Amino acid sequence: MVISSTVKHPDEHSESIDCTFASRYVREAVPKFKLSESSIPKDAAYQIINDELMLDGKPRLNLASFVTTWMEPECDKLIMDSLNKNYVDMDEYPVTTELQNRCVNIIAHLFNAPIGKEETAVGVGTVGSSEAIMLAGLAFKRKWQTKRKSEGKPYDKPNIVTGANVQVCWEKFAKYFEVELKEVKLSEGYYVMDPLKAVEMVDENTICVAAILGSTLTGEFEDVKLLNELLTVKNKETGWDTPIHVDAASGGFVAPFLYPDLLWDFRLPLVKSINVSGHKYGLVYPGIGWVVWRNQDDLPDDLVFHINYLGSDQPTFTLNFSKGSSQIIAQYYQFIRLGFEGYKNVMENCLANTRILKEGIEKTGKFKIVSKDVGVPLVAFSLKDSSRHTVFEIADHLRKYGWIVPAYTMPADAQHIAVLRVVIREDFSRSLAERLVSDICKVVTLLETLPSTISSKSAHVAVIASETSEEVKKDITETQTEIASYWKKLATGKRVGTC
Ligand SMILES: *Cc1c(COP(=O)(O)O)cnc(C)c1O
Numbered sequence: 001m002v003i004s005s006t007v008k009h010p011d012e013h014s015e016s017i018d019c020t021f022a023s024r025y026v027r028e029a030v031p032k033f034k035l036s037e038s039s040i041p042k043d044a045a046y047q048i049i050n051d052e053l054m055l056d057g058k059p060r061l062n063l064a065s066f067v068t069t070w071m072e073p074e075c076d077k078l079i080m081d082s083l084n085k086n087y088v089d090m091d092e093y094p095v096t097t098e099l100q101n102r103c104v105n106i107i108a109h110l111f112n113a114p115i116g117k118e119e120t121a122v123g124v125g126t127v128g129s130s131e132a133i134m135l136a137g138l139a140f141k142r143k144w145q146t147k148r149k150s151e152g153k154p155y156d157k158p159n160i161v162t163g164a165n166v167q168v169c170w171e172k173f174a175k176y177f178e179v180e181l182k183e184v185k186l187s188e189g190y191y192v193m194d195p196l197k198a199v200e201m202v203d204e205n206t207i208c209v210a211a212i213l214g215s216t217l218t219g220e221f222e223d224v225k226l227l228n229e230l231l232t233v234k235n236k237e238t239g240w241d242t243p244i245h246v247d248a249a250s251g252g253f254v255a256p257f258l259y260p261d262l263l264w265d266f267r268l269p270l271v272k273s274i275n276v277s278g279h280k281y282g283l284v285y286p287g288i289g290w291v292v293w294r295n296q297d298d299l300p301d302d303l304v305f306h307i308n309y310l311g312s313d314q315p316t317f318t319l320n321f322s323k324g325s326s327q328i329i330a331q332y333y334q335f336i337r338l339g340f341e342g343y344k345n346v347m348e349n350c351l352a353n354t355r356i357l358k359e360g361i362e363k364t365g366k367f368k369i370v371s372k373d374v375g376v377p378l379v380a381f382s383l384k385d386s387s388r389h390t391v392f393e394i395a396d397h398l399r400k401y402g403w404i405v406p407a408y409t410m411p412a413d414a415q416h417i418a419v420l421r422v423v424i425r426e427d428f429s430r431s432l433a434e435r436l437v438s439d440i441c442k443v444v445t446l447l448e449t450l451p452s453t454i455s456s457k458s459a460h461v462a463v464i465a466s467e468t469s470e471e472v473k474k475d476i477t478e479t480q481t482e483i484a485s486y487w488k489k490l491a492t493g494k495r496v497g498t499c
Contacts, residue, residue: 020047057404063422063436064406066250066280066376070427075333078326079285085325090307090314096325097314099332100125106335108292110256111265111274122299123292124317125278125328129249130169131319132275132291136245137173139273139293140207142300153204161201162210163193164411165217167249170210179207186414191218191370195227199234208243208272213264214251217410217421219376221251221264228268235270243272243298250376252276253283257344258351259374272298278331281376283338283346283426288327346426350377353433354424360437366444370419377424382417388452391420397443403436
């Protein structure tokens with residue numbers, strides 16, 4: 001968008017700022033890292049920033065993310081109207097506080113929390129699942145420490161058991177709050193936490209086992225029911241009472257609508273808390289997550305701050321103080337607007353489009369599908385033969401058609417597998433799915449005509465590796481391992497920051 005100004009700046013002489021791009025404010029370089037000496041007109045400021053932002057990807061074509069990129073205009077209006085409301089001013093905005101409490105109750109009921117008729121659910125709105133997980137983790141740590149202290153046992157070496165496929169926020173939790181992260185290794189073909197191995201790793205210092213409903217990498221649901229069974233047996237044998245947390249960031253708003261009979265939530269007795277991202281399949285723009293606890297007892301009271309609110313007690317348990325209200329209002333909008341029926345419809349449509357995409361990709365004959373049919377609606381796929389070209393090159397080429405599809409290697413012990421992942425969101429329609437299939441076909445056909453040295457550094461490495469090797473015929477896994485280690489060297493962080 002280009003806006004042109006009719007306002008004249010006082011020290012404007014020769015040039016007219018009517019010509020937006022020719023005005024000296026847009027022509028001259030703005031200091032990027034220092035506050036500029038003087039002001040510039042608002043339209044020039046708008047234009048400069050708007051133009052730079054044009055080079056960002058288009059959110060709706062960003063197939064890397066689970067996070068919502070489309071909402072109804074009526075909800076956009078509610079969001080715009082509440083942009084200036086600080087959520088923490090509960091005294092001044094009691095209705096917003098009430099809406100968040102309603103959302104907590106709606107979610108707790110959806111996850112089958114055992115809530116009595118006169119009781120209200122225990123939970124809180126957060127900035128996302130990461131904050132929600134910090135809070136849930138803290139509650140487990142405090143509960144475990146209190147118990148150990150009362151038993152006169154050491155309480156300085158808490159640990160948490162997860163799969164190696166956990167999202168980076170669990171590593172953050174472990175580091176920030178000094179809890180050892182014990183990761184269950186993955187293996188080729190099995191990319192989620194194995195409940196049997198997880199329970200074996202549990203010891204007296206384990207504050208909880210965290211299961212993921214919707215693994216970030218493949219969308220697969222971990223077997224929480226089996227975990228609950230095995231852990232119940234272990235608890236009985238040892239006298240411990242190790243609980244379960246479910247990280248349902250992506251799957252919490254999928255499973256209740258698509259797989260109502262799947263047992264993963266508070267119906268399982270050891271599940272004490274669950275987090276979910278409102279901004280993923282909760283269908284709200286970024287900035288909202290939720291954590292709910294099974295009972296009041298599962299949230300130690302000494303972590304809760306009580307502020308006086310309209311003469312009544314308002315308990316709060318969050319990491320930050322001020323934040324916007326609009327995401328909470330938007331979540332409530334989705335709940336009453338869609339209801340169970342609406343969410344079910346949206347999720348069923350996502351599933352249908354997932355199938356179209358998956359079948360289209362399979363038909364090319366070039367790919368192996370890594371994601372499972374039951375799980376979060378996404379398609380993760382790897383190349384059957386990556387001796388000439390890699391998934392990284394495919395991602396590069398798809399970018400030319402406008403698609404943003406991430407390619408990454410799996411975590412430790414399965415890192416020789418490199419995959420592409422397409423997340424199917426509400427606004428990824430059937431026509432887009434068909435279009436993507438046809439563009440993938442074009443890319444695959446194009447790559448076949450190209451020598452394998454071009455475009456991607458990883459392919460380059462693969463080629464050099466096979467050229468310098470005595471055995472020219474390397475098997476696929478070996479080549480992939482080399483590519484993976486090359487990428488690992490390139491990446492500074494341990495994990496890919498997929499969300
Ligand atoms: C996205 C995700 C997170 C982090 O959630 P945010 O809402 O982005 O903070 C944590 N765990 C899993 C499994 C996720 O998919």
